[in-house]
Amino acid sequence: MRHIYLNMKNFVKVIFFNLLLLVIIYSCSKDPSDAIETVPAEPIASQYAIENDSIIDFLQTHFYNYQDFVKLSSNETTELIIDTISGDNADKIPLFNQVTTMSIDIVDENDDIVPHNLYYVINRNGNGANPTVADSVFVSYKGMILNKSTFDSRKLPTWLDQTSVVRGFQEFTALLKRGDINVNSNGTYGFENFGIGFVIMPSGLGYYNRASVTIPAYSPLIFQINLNTLNTTDHDGDGVNSINEDLDGNHIFRDDDTDADNTPNYLDPDDDGDGVLTKDEYDTDGNGIPDDTDGDGTPDYLDND
Ligand SMILES: [Ca+2]
Ligand SMILES: [Ca+2]
Numbered sequence: 001m002r003h004i005y006l007n008m009k010n011f012v013k014v015i016f017f018n019l020l021l022l023v024i025i026y027s028c029s030k031d032p033s034d035a036i037e038t039v040p041a042e043p044i045a046s047q048y049a050i051e052n053d054s055i056i057d058f059l060q061t062h063f064y065n066y067q068d069f070v071k072l073s074s075n076e077t078t079e080l081i082i083d084t085i086s087g088d089n090a091d092k093i094p095l096f097n098q099v100t101t102m103s104i105d106i107v108d109e110n111d112d113i114v115p116h117n118l119y120y121v122i123n124r125n126g127n128g129a130n131p132t133v134a135d136s137v138f139v140s141y142k143g144m145i146l147n148k149s150t151f152d153s154r155k156l157p158t159w160l161d162q163t164s165v166v167r168g169f170q171e172f173t174a175l176l177k178r179g180d181i182n183v184n185s186n187g188t189y190g191f192e193n194f195g196i197g198f199v200i201m202p203s204g205l206g207y208y209n210r211a212s213v214t215i216p217a218y219s220p221l222i223f224q225i226n227l228n229t230l231n232t233t234d235h236d237g238d239g240v241n242s243i244n245e246d247l248d249g250n251h252i253f254r255d256d257d258t259d260a261d262n263t264p265n266y267l268d269p270d271d272d273g274d275g276v277l278t279k280d281e282y283d284t285d286g287n288g289i290p291d292d293t294d295g296d297g298t299p300d301y302l303d304n305d
């Protein structure tokens with residue numbers, strides 16, 4: 001027994017060490033400046049060109065169950081099904097004829113801008129406001145790769161933070177509008193006229209070279225998203241909505257750090273690091289305009305002098 005126990009202990013140690021290693025590798029792989037990667041990163045421009053070709057080919061040779069979406073009632077959605085145009089389905093309309101294109105600028109390893117196309121269909125606009133790329137969204141969704149296998153699916157809605165989902169998901173969800181909430185007499189609630197759509201994106205707007213068990217590295221992704229409702233976020237509770245803490249407006253929140261303390265502004269309650277909390281110097285006269293006491297064009301909460 002003792003022998004087994006010792007082996008078990010070593011086994012647990014090995015498992016723990018491997019888990020630790022995995023965590024370290026995963027943490028490092030999120031930082032593109034770090035040398036450790038899951039697989040070596042391909043140059044972004046050439047990788048994008050390859051994937052965009054394969055996405056266009058996919059769009060030309062596949063269709064989706066568009067007929068199922070036409071007859072939806074206001075409180076319904078239906079699961080996106082994509083199939084090949086052939087045989088009994090030879091007369092279906094290709095996705096290529098139905099998608100709208102949006103372009104997102106990605107900065108590559110040489111600091112050059114590589115516009116990345118994503119392709120989308122909006123089946124129902126929704127009835128309320130659009131979320132921003134910083135907000136929390138209450139969504140049900142389904143994620144697929146181009147071989148049509150599903151890597152993630154949420155039939156019941158869940159809250160997601162738009163600043164921590166993949167870029168293509170974040171940008172596309174901001175195009176949908178929220179629905180209306182109906183509270184029933186028995187206390188249950190449901191949603192009506194919520195936004196429904198799906199998006200197809202290259203891996204540069206997804207996980208790129210970060211592979212997982214169900215998503216190989218460099219996989220273009222497909223997400224169907226139902227946007228039930230949303231919450232406007234102020235992550236650090238400093239009175240400035242997170243969307244307004246993206247000072248350069250590039251939809252990347254971790255690259256705005258006024259006081260260079262490695263806490264980006266959207267998570268930093270004292271943005272200029274002057275010891276005065278942003279909420280106490282943002283708008284003291286309450287006129288809705290950020291205060292600028294010395295009139296130098298930099299508001300007080302970003303101005304440490
Ligand atoms: Ca930014
Ligand atoms: Ca900071």
Ligand SMILES: [Ca+2]
Binds near residue numbers: 264278
């Ligand atoms: Ca802040």
Ligand SMILES: [Ca+2]
Binds near residue numbers: 270274275
């Ligand atoms: Ca301050």
